[in-house]
Amino acid sequence: MDVGKYLSRIGFEPQSESTLETLRSVHIRHLLSVPIENLTVHSGGLVRLDLPLLFDKIVNQRRGGFCCENNGLFSWLLTRLGFQVTLLSGQVKGEITGCYGPPFDHLVLMVVIEGRRWLCDVGFGSAGFSVPLSLDTADPQEQGHRMYRIREDTGMHYLEWQSDESSSGPKDWDALFKFTLEPRSLGDFSEMCVYHQTSPSSIFFSKSFCTLLKPGGRVTYIGRRLITKTFPTEATGEVVKTIKELKDEEIPLILAEIFGIVLPSPLIPKDEDVRPPEVKH
Numbered sequence: 405m406d407v408g409k410y411l412s413r414i415g416f417e418p419q420s421e422s423t424l425e426t427l428r429s430v431h432i433r434h435l436l437s438v439p440i441e442n443l444t445v446h447s448g449g450l451v452r453l454d455l456p457l458l459f460d461k462i463v464n465q466r467r468g469g470f471c472c473e474n475n476g477l478f479s480w481l482l483t484r485l486g487f488q489v490t491l492l493s494g495q496v497k498g499e500i501t502g503c504y505g506p507p508f509d510h511l512v513l514m515v516v517i518e519g520r521r522w523l524c525d526v527g528f529g530s531a532g533f534s535v536p537l538s539l540d541t542a543d544p545q546e547q548g549h550r551m552y553r554i555r556e557d558t559g560m561h562y563l564e565w566q567s568d569e570s571s572s573g574p575k576d577w578d579a580l581f582k583f584t585l586e587p588r589s590l591g592d593f594s595e596m597c598v599y600h601q602t603s604p605s606s607i608f609f610s611k612s613f614c615t616l617l618k619p620g621g622r623v624t625y626i627g628r629r630l631i632t633k634t635f636p637t638e639a640t641g642e643v644v645k646t647i648k649e650l651k652d653e654e655i656p657l658i659l660a661e662i663f664g665i666v667l668p669s670p671l672i673p674k675d676e677d678v679r680p681p682e683v684k685h
Contacts, residue, residue, distance in 0.1 A: 405459060407484050413437065413463045422486035424517050427524070428535045430485070434478060434526040435534060439468030439663050441614035445601050447669040453590050453597055455480055466664050468616075470600060470608060471527030472593045475511045478526050479590075482515060490514040491590065494563075494583035501680045508588075508596040510581050514539065523554065523563070529615055530622055530633070531565060531580055539585075549636045553577065560584060568636060568643055610676045614663050623662055625650075627675025630658055 411418055411430075414437040419426040444451050444467075451470060458477040461467045468474065475491075482489045494510035497503070513524040521539035525532055533552055537545050539561070544553045555562045562582045566575035600608040607613075615624040621634040628651075634644040650658060655673060659665040 405455075405480055405484055406463070407481065410459070410463050410481050413466065419485070422517070424520075424522070424536075426485070427482070427487065427515060427517065427522065430481070431524055431526060431536055432534050434474075435532075435617040436619070438462055438474060438526065439614050439616040439665070440471070440474060440527055440529050441468040441663070441665070442470060442600075442608040443467075443612060443614060443659070443665065443667055443671060444469075445608060446612040446674055447667045447671045449669065451597060451601060453594055455590070468614065468663075468665075469527075470597070471525075472511045472590070472597050474527035475513055475525060476590045476593075478524070479513050482513070482524075488516045490516075490585075491588045491592075492583050492585060493588050493592070494581040496581040497579045498678075498680065503680060504582060506596065506599075508593045510583075511588075511590075511593055512581075512583055514585065528580070530624065531567070533565075534617070537563075551575075604676075604679045607678050610674065610678045612671060612674045614659060614665065616663055625655070625658055625663070628652070628655070628673050629675075630662075 408418065414433040416430050416433040451473065453472055453476060455477065458473050462469060462473065462477055479489045479491060492512045492514055493508045494512045495504040495507060496510050515522045515524055515536065522536035523539050524536045534547055537552055537554060539554060542553060542555055544551050550568050551566045553564050555564060560582050563580045564577040565580055567578060600606040603609055611626055613624065613626040615622060621632065624631040628649060630648040630650055632646045636642050652673060655671060
């Protein structure tokens with residue numbers, strides 16, 4: 405771990421204190437700099453959860469990765485910055501099926517600062533939150549145009565949000581993923597890391613994608629499409645989305661120009677339907 409090099413990768417000035425302000429700043433800077441992507445899977449490679457390999461990929465090669473890669477490496481950085489970090493196991497709720505994935509489906513982080521607990525996640529994607537959420541309240545937590553809450557029920561915690569793409573009027577709370585506060589290690593996620601690279605029930609296997617948060621919006625490559633979203637403003641009041649169809653020869657240029665990614669091997673674009681997960685809770 406070269407902390408200075410990592411912080412330079414995400415455009416963050418080193419801070420001497422492990423405060424909530426520092427945590428919020430490094431969290432949002434990570435999201436704005438490191439994509440969530442699975443391009444290794446679709447260019448003949450294999451993802452392994454070894455911290456030195458993750459550092460080389462994300463920092464030296466200026467790539468991104470799965471939740472296990474991004475949050476796994478981010479936890480190492482936070483620990484080196486003096487934060488108290490715990491790895492947690494999450495289960496993502498499928499948008500189409502409404503079913504939760506298996507345990508260790510998603511890696512998230514809990515950070516404790518002066519006795520207060522915060523949920524951190526730099527590896528979830530388009531519905532993810534930008535700055536840490538408090539784990540010490542069930543009240544709604546507003547982040548810009550979005551609203552989140554963390555609901556607890558018999559030891560299980562549920563991260564819920566009000567979708568920013570819902571129709572006007574009262575919005576329902578939808579679960580994004582559920583998780584417990586039981587401490588985990590990065591190695592605990594190895595089996596699910598293989599699952600996500602080989603199972604038709606995983607979006608990581610079924611679709612080639614790369615997504616990055618931008619100031620005021622998000623840009624996503626998936627299959628043979630480039631999707632750009634602009635978040636609601638007082639003027640628009642809604643998400644503005646544009647979709648551009650891509651030719652195969654355009655994709656490497658898009659990855660380089662927009663995401664800063666140059667792959668060592670040719671990418672095979674993929675955009676297949678995701679099968680319902682086998683484990684349902």
